[in-house]
Amino acid sequence: MVGLVSTLLISGHSVGKESHTATKPPPPVLAPPPPLLSPLDVQLDEVIRNFGLTGVVVEAQQQPDIHDPLAQLGMKLFFTKGLGGEQSVACASCHHPSLGGADGLSLAVGVNAERENVIGPGRVPADNVIDIPRNSPTIFNTGLANNALFWDGRIQRVNAVQPDGSIIEGVSTPDSGFGVIDNAVPNNLVDALARFPVTSTEEMRGEGFVTATNNREIRQHIAQRIGDYGDEEGNLATNDWLEEFRAAFNSTEDASSLITFDSIAMALGVYQQSVTLVDTNWHRYVRGDKRSLSDEQKRGAILFFTPQDQGGAGCVGCHSGERFTNEGFFNLAFPQLGPGKLSDHSDPGRGAVTGDPREQFAFKVPSLINVSLSAPYGHAGAYQNLAEVVRHYVNPAASVAGFFDRGGACGLRQFERFADCESLNQGAAEHSELALQLLGQSPFQAARLNGAEQQDLMAFLLSLTDNCAKESQCMAKFMPSNQHTNPDNLRLIATDRRGKPL
Structure with a gap:
C-alpha cells in the first residue's frame, strides 16, 4: 500500500511539473488594423459613393479564360x-x-x-x-466594349426595326454599311x-x-x-x-x-x-484597400472626378464608369499627321463613317485602364507620353502648336531617322487648325490645372494599370511558347530592333 501511494504521489508530482513547464502556444497573429482614413480618403469615399463605383468591372467576369x-x-x-x-x-x-x-x-x-x-x-x-x-x-x-470598335467606330452595335415592328440587335460593319446590320457576322x-x-x-x-x-x-x-x-x-x-x-x-x-x-x-x-x-490599384482602392494608392494618386483621383466648375479636371465626363469610358466619339483636336484617310491627307475620323459634319475629326473615347502601357497616344500617335496628353487638355491650341514647333511627325521618335518624314506633315498643320476651330465651337472646356495638379493627375492614371500587365x-x-504547337511553322517570333526576343 505504501508503495502504491508513493507511486501515485510521485506520478502526480511528475505530471504536475510537466504541466507547469509546458510551452504556451504563441499568441494569435492579428491582422493589422485598418488604416485611419486621411482627409483624402474621406474625400474619395464621397466621390466613390456619388458615382456609384464598386471597384468591379462586371463585364470582365463574363470573358473567356485564356486556357479555354x-x-x-x-x-x-x-x-x-x-x-x-x-x-x-x-x-x-x-x-x-x-x-x-x-x-x-x-x-x-x-x-x-x-x-x-x-x-x-x-x-x-x-x-x-x-x-x-x-x-x-x-x-x-x-x-x-459595348458600343463600337476601331478609332472611328466602324464596327458598331446597332438596333434594327423589323417590318413587324420588333427590334433586333446586331453589328454594323464596313461590309454592310453604316447603321446596317451585317447578317454575315x-x-x-x-x-x-x-x-x-x-x-x-x-x-x-x-x-x-x-x-x-x-x-x-x-x-x-x-x-x-x-x-x-x-x-x-x-x-x-x-x-x-x-x-x-x-x-x-x-x-x-x-x-x-x-x-x-x-x-x-x-x-x-x-x-x-x-x-x-482590370486588376488595378484604383479598383482595389475602391473595394477597400486604402493602402493601394499614394497620396499623389489620391489627389489625382479627386481632380479626375471633380467637375471643372468645382476646381477639378472633369475627366469623368467622358472617361466614366468602372471602365473609364463612355464609348462616345468626340473631336479633341489631337494633331493630325501621316497619310490620313482622304486624298488631302486628312483623317475625318467618325465623320467619314457617319457622314455627319458635326462628327468631323471625332474619335472614339478609349478606356483609360492600362493607359500607361499604350503610348504613343491619339488616333495618329502624336503625343509620346501622358504628360503631353494632359497638357493638351489644359491648353489644346498651345499643345498642337508645340507639336508642330517640334517638327510635327519629324519630331516623333518613330520618324526621327525617317528620310522622308516631311511627307507625313502634308496638310497636317492646316487640318489640325481646322480641328481646333471645331473644338472651339463645341462645349469642351480646357482643364485649369497647374503643374503640380498635372503631376497628380498623371500619377492617378498610372494607378489604372493592371498588376499582371506590369x-x-x-x-x-x-503568348505561345516553345511548349505550344506551331501548326504552320509561321509563328511570329518577335524581337526588338536589336534582336532581343520580346
Missing part, C-alpha cells in the same frame, strides 16, 4: 503569319501583349516591314513609306473586328495576295489556306491546322466544313476577349 481551348487556338492564329496575305505579318505584329497590346509606334507598319519579325520601335517600312494612317489600338480589354463586336485587318492591303493582305473583288473572297482564300483545301491547297509548306481546329471545336468535321473564316474569326475573337486585364512573367500566358 478556343482561346488557345485563337492565340496560335493571332501569332501566325499564315493569316497575312504574303505570309509576312501576324495580328501580333501590331498588337503584341508585350507592348501593351499594341506596337509602341505612332503609326503602324504592316506588310511592308524591313524586318518582319521586328516589332515596336525599330519596325520600319522597307520602302520608306508609311501607309497606315492610324495608331494601333490595344487589344487589352477589347471584349469589354454574329452579334459580337470582337468577332466582327477580327474579320477586317486581313482584308487591308496595308495592314495584312499585301499587294501580292490573291486578286479578289470583295472582302468575303479574301477571307475565303485565307480560310482555304489555313484549312489546306480548295484554291489554296498546299499553299503552306507545313499545315497541321485541322488537328488544332478539331481539338478546339471538339469536332470531327473535314477541313472545308470546319475551317471557315467564321471559325477563324470566332477563335481570334475569343482569344482577344480573354486578354482581360509583369512579363504573368503576361506570358497570353
